[in-house]
Amino acid sequence: MTNRRDFLKNAGLATAAAAGASTLAAPAVHGQTQIKWRLQTYAGPALAEHVIKPAIDDFNKVANGEMVIELYTADQLVPTGELFRAMQNGTIDAVQSDDDSMAAPVDVAVFGGYFPFATRYSLDVPVLFNQWGLKEIWEEAYGEVEGVKWLSAGSWDPCHFNTKDPIRSLEDLKGKRVYTFPTAGRFLSRFGVVPVNIPYEDAEVAVQTGELDGIAWSGITEDYTVGWANVTPYFLTNNICGAWIGSFFANSEKYDALPDHLKTLLKLAMDSSHYYRQHWYWGGEAKLRVEGTKMQLTTIPDAEWQTVEDAAQEFWDEIAAESERKARVVKILRDYSAAMKKAGRPYRYS
Template sequence: MSDKKPLSPSERILATRRKFLTTAGLAAPAVLAAPAIVRAQAPIRWRLQTYAGPSLGEHVIKRQVDAFNAAANGEMEIELYYADQLVPTSELFRALQNGTLDAIQSDEATMAAPVDISVFGGYFPFATRFSPDVGSLFTYYGLDEIWKEAYSEVDNVTYLSTGAWDPLHVFTVDKPVRSLEDLKGLRVFGVPTAGRFLSRYGLIPVTVPWDDVEVALRTGDLDGVLWSGFTEMYEMGWADICKYALSNSITGAWFGSYYVNTPSWEKVPPHLQQLYRSTIDQSHYYRMIWYWGGEAKLRVEGEKMELTSISPEEWNQVTKDAESFWDEVAGESPRAARVVEILKKYSSDMEKAGYPYR
């Protein structure tokens, strides 16, 4: 008889999802590698830092970097750094501009990018329902052009691409949220724009270094997090601390983007630029499936957090309040107004399209 301890439901789910790494395109970079040849010149070396810590970074960026390094065949090598390892996350953009970093992965709001669309990066309340919404907004509705336009006005930074991450929920250590009243006074670590929106209901956004979140949750300095969906809660171990998960989603998917230092990018030959863009696209594909499928299974089968909900009547008020929040943001700049108009148009189109779009 085997004395091996049976896996819990969430452990089985996470194990299955990690197995996905062996079948997804980004799992085996050696397959992509070209035959080895001798090169006279030293390889191009880049430093890339992500917003994510090591456990999350394994899925949102490391596979892409590994695949690129293997396929670059010695012509170029990217060194990957996780959250706050070289510079604080809040200084990512500045470090990219001055060449301390050659590339970054983040959202505008988290790193306070000096562009008038930064409020839309990360989680913009109720901008998306599903992860495919992100790619559709950027590909078919013009957000990609607006992002490129905004960053063309910033020295030394080139915007490359945006993809979808997980949805956004409120998770709490020992204070369940079952009404808007329960949000009052909650100190949560989270993304700036969603925190700004929910602060109208009394929630208190708190900023701490990513590595300090777990300790702050355990000591009571934080009551919870407003930073992710169920996937990341389990992957990062925060589900071991938080007892409650609010099932009402503030946004269906995070806007996460890739940027490069312009002088560094211009030194990269075209075939390696294309390789970098291609591995970004592979990463978008892998990540969307990893989040989408795993998110659902962990909500249904995960055993670590009790699901709570705010009634449809109260939540309808929240979605109604988001409309005035959108209009408030639209008043911040003409370009922000253009983004809001696109979001409104997209939302209307999805409602008209009906099932399965809405």
């Protein structure tokens, strides 16, 4: 309500100011009108301090008053699952999220977030989008949807389990209630995991109250940053994906109305956000495994974990059968994985 009142108040002041200016100096009105966007991220406040806030702060500084992006964190204006619709109808102007958890109505949404074993390292994501054709496929998919423009994809951290009880075998996963992403949960249910969908900011309390047995939403950097390491004493070193795929989106009408230099500045801000995450997560994943004191590392033996990787290939086949475009994405993922293995070190070690 406070945000709504402020919005109406500011809108009224802007209208009055514009009316006065039109009487005295009509040609200058447009140059004096500040563009304001409201952007909501999937991330809670602590995580947003790293994954987006520095880039938005820099954008606002360099825009020099021409444009201001107001940043809102997870579920602050609308629930994460309603982000797409809210952006589409103009309730918010832009979003940072994965396609999967914000329920984007496009077939490629299943590949957003953590698509099982689609990536091994964080650098795989920008390479897949910029050199292997995923960018064009995402542009094609979102070009079929009214009101929303997909802008840019980047990588986050790998997907591990942080749990209340130690996980040392696949048997230990059975029956565990785990907060995770829709497609990742669909895959993990094959191993007895019970996916649970709750607001991001509720996950820590849900572990404490027993609603959750663990979380499969991030790597160890995020566990420490947002406080999950305080309530989940065990961290499983096996992961189901090497990097989260997230994107920036905007209401297409608002984006199209931007002058070209602000579109360029927005692209630079997104690239800055992508780059910051590359080194912040990569360094944090190693440092906290070695020096972190809050979580004990556990591991499922490689031979046993291989059954999960094998099952992922069957899962890919099922997804590819759902649409021609999904089949194209799966083919790119397979061709890329084969090329990385053939290239050998440092691209793939096994």
